[in-house]
Amino acid sequence: MKRTIRKIAVLGSGVMGSRIACHFANIGVQVLLLDIVPKELNEEESRKNLSLESKEVRDRVVNEALQQTLKSKPSPIFENSFAERISTGNFEDDLPKIKDYDWVIEVVVEKLEIKQSLFEKVEQHRKPGTLITSNTSGIPMNLMCNGRSEDFQACFAGTHFFNPPRYLRLLEIIPGPSTKPEIVDFLMDYGDRFLGKETVLCKDTPAFIANRIGVYAIISGIHTIEQMGLGVSEVDKLTGTIIGRAKSATFRTLDVVGLDTTVNVANNLYKVLEHDESREKFRLPKSVQVLHEHGWYGDKSGKGFFHMIRHKDGRKELKEIDFKTFEYKDAEKPKFKALEGSKGIEDIKERIRFLVNFDDKAGEFYRATFYDLFRYCSFRIPEIADELYRIDQAVCAGFGWEYGPFENWDILGVKETVENMEKAGEKPAQWVYEMLEAGHHSFYKVQKGKKHYYDVESKSYKEIPGLEDFILLDTLKAANKKLWGNAGASVYDLGDEVIGLEFHTKMNSLGAEVIEGINTGISMAEKSHKGLVIGNEGANFSAGANLAMLYMYAGDQEFDEINLMIAQFQNTMMRARFSSVPVVVAPHNMALGGGCELSLHADAIQAHAELYMGLVEVGVGLIPAGGGTKEMTRRFANSIIQGDVELNRLQDTFMNIATAKVSTSAEEARGLGYLEKKDAVTLNRKRQLAEAKEKVIGLYDAGYTQPTQQTNIRVLGKTALALFEAGISGMRYGAYISEHDAKIARKLAWVMSGGDLSSPTEVSEQYLLDLEREAFLSLTGEKKTLERIHSILFKGKPLRN
CATH class of the missing domain: 3.40.50.720 (NAD(P)-binding Rossmann-like Domain)
Structure with missing residues (x-):
């Protein structure tokens, strides 16, 4: 049916x-x-x-x-x-x-x-x-x-x-x-x-899979925390993004979810799990009992493990609970040698191995909690799941972990970890020993380009069902599908004569290596493939251009180098637009600045539903100059139909850029003009790259023809400039913007108006690119712009000066 x-x-x-x-x-x-x-x-x-x-x-x-x-x-x-x-x-x-x-x-x-x-x-x-x-x-x-x-x-x-x-x-x-x-x-x-x-x-067992494992990890972990004398901020520093888990880590998560919810689940599990070998671990730790008795449930009650005090003068003061006195104290700034030593390790798997094996209190905490969780999960098969991959899937998706328990166990090495677990008194289930004795040394492996899991019942590896519709870059790496790479980008064979370009820089910023990767990927696709997909599996598609290099050149007043750098960026964006094969970009989460500009120049976008896209360059004292200003001006001009009030529509587009407007979803990005009718949205991010690949094939099979640059973009000249100047002056007079904000806005207005033209005129894309590059270059010579870039690079927050 x-x-x-x-x-x-x-x-x-x-x-x-x-x-x-x-x-x-x-x-x-x-x-x-x-x-x-x-x-x-x-x-x-x-x-x-x-x-x-x-x-x-x-x-x-x-x-x-x-x-x-x-x-x-x-x-x-x-x-x-x-x-x-x-x-x-x-x-x-x-x-x-x-x-x-x-x-x-x-x-x-x-x-x-x-x-x-x-x-x-x-x-x-x-x-x-x-x-x-x-x-x-x-x-x-x-x-x-x-x-x-x-x-x-x-x-x-x-x-x-x-x-x-x-x-x-x-x-x-x-x-x-x-x-x-x-x-x-x-x-x-x-x-x-x-x-x-x-x-x-899931099987119809208490709390199903995710909560059974997740709540055990939390409650058992808090028992360990109390035994070791660790503090709230210390634990959240250890259990967040540094090991591939949610930014809210342990105690912040409990505050957000509500401690009462976690307590109810833990109490119910203790009540019904009479035959669970680790039932006593579900007993509430003292700290949880005390907070629960006081009604300190977290955000819903105003205080929990953390307490944010908001003073009348607007100041905020973060406090955390002291597990010894159960009074609130200043939030600590944790310091562990293990964390200091891991700062230069970008690869999350290498970092996990480093941290778990480090000889300090942090390493001791990791070993205690990891080994305990590994043991517990091994005994839950086949009770809550017949297949181990279901436990990893549920925990990762439900609690925001990058790697599940069995995946982490693989990262650390199954055999070595079992030996260490035995020494710590955390002996796993018998089937793990049987697996090792049979010569199987991992829970997962890639065979013939497909990801397999160890099946406990058959004592053999089976393909994980349901992945045939996905493109997983980790699997492609393991299957030796990499065709090219440098320090910041890699090209993979996605199959069906389509190749894919992945970024893997910090925050997936667009620096020289990524620019080289985009050009190389397009060249390879033009030579022997149907087209190119640009996408990745990082936390964010791209946080924008690499500001560090720009800051260095601007500080040394190397304006010729900056001009060359901007021109190369613009040429690369235009190459993505005017290649002889279709280029589809697959942005997800943050696609800011240069990441947004690259998307705007694709033949089509296959966006994830959670898309935070915008041209945010004004926040660092600049304007979009990788074709972003040009492209939004072009789109505005092409969208005008008879009866539209041109100036009002242009002002809306201008304000989106001037206020660094960022979408909160793919659908909102469509409303802001970043996505067009030809662009599609994927709900399940695991399907995104596969659907982007299908879009490439669809464009190719429909008879893709290389487009040509547009030369009839209507700009409004002095008429638009006058409108923009009135708005900027009003905002400045009302103290809504600073003098430097006004200067940036005037530069943006100049480009979007097409310069000081006496009447509406048709111009080319290259004309607008030259204007935006000139405006960008002039702003890099401004002290206040350098101050804004410095604040982002070294303080991690925007500066309004």
């Missing part, structure tokens, strides 16, 4: 329900969001002389919840207008409407009797064959669907989203005892392709 999801009903509008509704609205689905009817009027309703029968009152709970969610930061919605896809109602008046919906998701409070009562009402109106799922973090499926009809049970499963659903990639799928296999297959595929999730199939 072919299923199409056009309309979905979400039952429960709390924190999760409203956010799940928003994410379905993000992908174009019509959503009905329902909740309970209030039992009494509030003060405002009483003043309006409303009654409990008024629709406004009856829908108050759901409407207030949705509005609160839409105002939250970060936003759960890709673009504000998408919220119009959500209609609201209440369980008493509107539940019958679900007969017309394709999928019903229950997201009410985590109490079995409440869920069962709601399901009984749902069954009265639900059309047979309709999907029915529960977003639960731990209630067994068999208990929830007990007593329901055969059809209900056949179409029922758990769909456990992690909060916030838009941003966290994990979606656990938990079949019930009678769920049809085709329903499970549909949910796994839909979550992946349409919702952009890492869909992980």
Whole structure:
């Protein structure tokens, strides 16, 4: 049976329900969001002389919840207008409407009797064959669907989203005892392709996979922290991005999620895991007990492991809990020899090996927590998952880890680590020894270009299913698919006569090595391939051009070198636009400055849904000069249709650049003009490179023809300059911008107006490129610009001077 999801009903509008509704609205689905009817009027309703029968009152709970969610930061919605896809109602008046919906998701409070009562009402109106799922973090499926009809049970499963659903990639799928296999297959595929999730199939065991492992790692880790006498900031320094985990690390994560949530999960696990060999590790550590008793849950209560004090004069003072006195003290600045020694290690795998094996307190902490987690995970197979890769997938997607437990174990070396674990009293499960005795020394390996995992039951390696639709650069590296490389970029064979260019500089900044890589990649593609994909698997696509080299040249007043550098950058961007084969760029997360400019010059963009794109050069005292100003001026001119007020439209484009406007999603980037109709959006980032490759093939097969530079770009000259000057002077007079901001804005206005032309004139792309290069060059000679660049490079924050 072919299923199409056009309309979905979400039952429960709390924190999760409203956010799940928003994410379905993000992908174009019509959503009905329902909740309970209030039992009494509030003060405002009483003043309006409303009654409990008024629709406004009856829908108050759901409407207030949705509005609160839409105002939250970060936003759960890709673009504000998408919220119009959500209609609201209440369980008493509107539940019958679900007969017309394709999928019903229950997201009410985590109490079995409440869920069962709601399901009984749902069954009265639900059309047979309709999907029915529960977003639960731990209630067994068999208990929830007990007593329901055969059809209900056949179409029922758990769909456990992690909060916030838009941003966290994990979606656990938990079949019930009678769920049809085709329903499970549909949910796994839909979550992946349409919702952009890492869909992980789970057994119906307590807390499923991610929370079972993640909460164990947190609670067991805090026991170790207390034993070692480590502080809050020390631990967060050790457990964040330095080892490939979320920036919020351990205690900041607990504050954001809410300590009460973690405590509830840990207590429930302790209660039900009677046969877990590590059950005692789920007992709450003293520090967690004390904070929980005081109601210090984190952000929701104003204080937790951290406490941000906001003074009346605007100052902020960060405090952290002292585990000895349980009073708040100044946040510490941790210092460990291991961390100091790892600063020059860019490769995350090498850094993990260095840190875990370092002989200091940090190394001791890493060994204790890593070995404990490895042991625990080994005993969870086959209890919570038959395949070890599912544990890694769930933990990485749910908690923002770059590498899961078994992947980290591989990084450290399985055999050597087992020997070290034994010495530490952390002996793993017997199957690990059997694997090693059989001559298998890793949990994963690449064979014939495909990633395989060690299957415990068959005692052999099997291909990880579902990866055939992905392009994974790590796998290509292991399969010797690299065709060319330098210190900052690599070219890979993506198959089907398409090649891919990857950046691997710090923050994927665009320096000389990357420029060489772009030109080399295009040359190789033009010679013997259908086209080129430019993309990577880093945390960000690109944070922009390499400012360090520019700062050095500007400080030495080497303006000829700067001019040459800008010209080379511009020529490279134009080469991407005017190559003889299609070039598709696949930006994700941050695509700023030069990263945005490269994207703007592609034949097409295959963007990830989470795209923070913008021309931000004004923040460092410059204007976009890699073709960015030219391109946005060209796009503006080409978009004008009869009846448009040209100056107003041009001013909007100008303000986006002058205020360094950055999109908060790919859809918002489209509204800002960075994405065009020809550009597409990928929900699941793991599919992005594969979909970019398909776009290259599609352009090639459609008869791609090398484009030519445009020579008829309409610019408005003095008319536009006068408008811009009035706005700049007004902003300066009102002290909204500094004198240097005004100078930068005037340079930008000059380029976008086409210079001091007496009337609207048609100019070429090269004409505008020359103007932007000249403006950029002049600004590099400004002291205040150098001060701004210095602040970004050496202090990591923008300067307004």
